[in-house]
Amino acid sequence: xxxxxxxxxxxxxxxxxxxxxxxxxxxxxxxxxxxxxxxxxxxxxxxxxxxxxxxxxxxxxxxxxxxxxxxxxxxxxxxxxxxxxxxxxxxxxxxxxxxxxxxxxxxxxxxxxxxxxxxxxxxxxxxxxxxxxxxxxxxxxxxxxxxxxxxxxxxxxxxxxxxxxxxxxxxxxxxxxxxxxxxxxxxxxxxxxxxxxxxxxxxxxxxxxxxxxxxxxxxxxxxxxxxxxxxxxxxxxxxxxxxxxxxxxxxxxxxxxxxxxxxxxxxxxxxxxxxxx
Amino acid sequence: xxxxxxxxxxxxxxxxxxxxxxxxxxxxxxxxxxxxxxxxxxxxxxxxxxxxxxxxxxxxxxxxxxxxxxxxxxxxxxxxxxxxxxxxxxxxxxxxxxxxxxxxxxxxxxxxxxxxxxxxxxxxxxxxxxxxxxxxxxxxxxxxxxxxxxxxxxxxxxxxxxxxxxxxxxxxxxxx
Numbered sequence: 304x305x306x307x308x309x310x311x312x313x314x315x316x317x318x319x320x321x322x323x324x325x326x327x328x329x330x331x332x333x334x335x336x337x338x339x340x341x342x343x344x345x346x347x348x349x350x351x352x353x354x355x356x357x358x359x360x361x362x363x364x365x366x367x368x369x370x371x372x373x374x375x376x377x378x379x380x381x382x383x384x385x386x387x388x389x390x391x392x393x394x395x396x397x398x399x400x401x402x403x404x405x406x407x408x409x410x411x412x413x414x415x416x417x418x419x420x421x422x423x424x425x426x427x428x429x430x431x432x433x434x435x436x437x438x439x440x441x442x443x444x445x446x447x448x449x450x451x452x453x454x455x456x457x458x459x460x461x462x463x464x465x466x467x468x469x470x471x472x473x474x475x476x477x478x479x480x481x482x483x484x485x486x487x488x489x490x491x492x493x494x495x496x497x498x499x500x501x502x503x504x505x506x507x508x509x510x511x512x513x514x515x516x517x518x519x520x521x522x523x524x525x526x527x528x529x530x531x532x533x534x535x536x537x538x539x540x541x542x543x544x545x546x547x548x549x550x551x552x553x554x555x556x557x558x559x560x561x562x563x564x565x566x567x568x569x570x571x572x573x574x575x576x577x578x579x580x
Numbered sequence: 581x582x583x584x585x586x587x588x589x590x591x592x593x594x595x596x597x598x599x600x601x602x603x604x605x606x607x608x609x610x611x612x613x614x615x616x617x618x619x620x621x622x623x624x625x626x627x628x629x630x631x632x633x634x635x636x637x638x639x640x641x642x643x644x645x646x647x648x649x650x651x652x653x654x655x656x657x658x659x660x661x662x663x664x665x666x667x668x669x670x671x672x673x674x675x676x677x678x679x680x681x682x683x684x685x686x687x688x689x690x691x692x693x694x695x696x697x698x699x700x701x702x703x704x705x706x707x708x709x710x711x712x713x714x715x716x717x718x719x720x721x722x723x724x725x726x727x728x729x730x731x732x733x734x735x736x737x738x739x740x741x742x743x744x745x746x747x748x749x750x751x752x753x754x755x756x
Contacts (some may be wrong), residue, residue, distance in 0.1 A: 396652070398641040399727055407615070409726030439658040439682070439704065471682040471754060472658045474704035530704060531683055531754050532743070563705035 471531020639728025
């Protein structure tokens, strides 16, 4: 499989898909501005040259991103999860809160296009974590591409400002998940994953552990307090996960979790599935 | 100070409420969220099927059993989402109490003062406790908006503790 993956990457960075190239060609045919025509001509020349010479089209070959789908029994897991959501919506019951993003029509069963959200990941141990995330805290969560030069100071400003402007809306005391690095989407995912860490667990990375402590202190100095009524505890814990990123980027995401942290984990123990919390 | 109020709530009673006071409310309240607010403001007053004397920002978790609705969990939703409708709402319906969580921006203080209304905060996330104070579903309207967004007319008994978070004297518990 390795050699196919290598070829996959190579083709992608050295050759433009035909449809894109054809679109550029048509653009050139329509274009009347001489300077614009020159740019398009140069682009198309570059495309042809790179393909012929097997050279990367551009020096910035970007962040490598893969969408791995359909491996193993993932589709079955997905089907089972969706059915379980439908069933519990009726039996527990759960409030049907999922609507079509455009028509706003409620689907009635908490499923829908891309819903529930399922992240498939690798790992030695089979487990499924469930988090029921309310909109009050999700609505005030944010992601931002910071100028890389802003560094840790910029990260702190953004996190604290996000919590400050959220005020009482996310039902404080909150847990704050911070995702740093990666890409816009990865930072957002890391921020959500950060919320899955046990509150008392110390961050194994010393600089992140320090950042968590400093953020917690600054957030609690905001004085928002439980339900916005003031006081010293606005935040129960700050959890940070970081990933590598492009040298020109500093993505940061803040996912705020209300005090009502609805979490449980299904884990395989001695051939049995066990629900833990 | 502790107040026991019953609906309909009048101007005089609202004027007695001060920021930080605790209220227990009995009577009839109506839930309304974003979409219900929009519709209520669009429709002529005579087509509104309920009284908006007390509005509860809430999308309840309900279960239908033997043709009857039962409320299982019904904590408040974030009130700030309804802030764009607040001025028109108070003007059109003379609403006296709004129950929710998280409050409004400082700009809303003047509105509550002008219209002699108050904002009461119930604890976000405490849905089961709120449901315990809800005795009956008296009616439901606008179910086409979806269960959370519909107008649920609820009979409550000693619903609280509700904190007076913005009063009719221009005060607010929330920091600027």
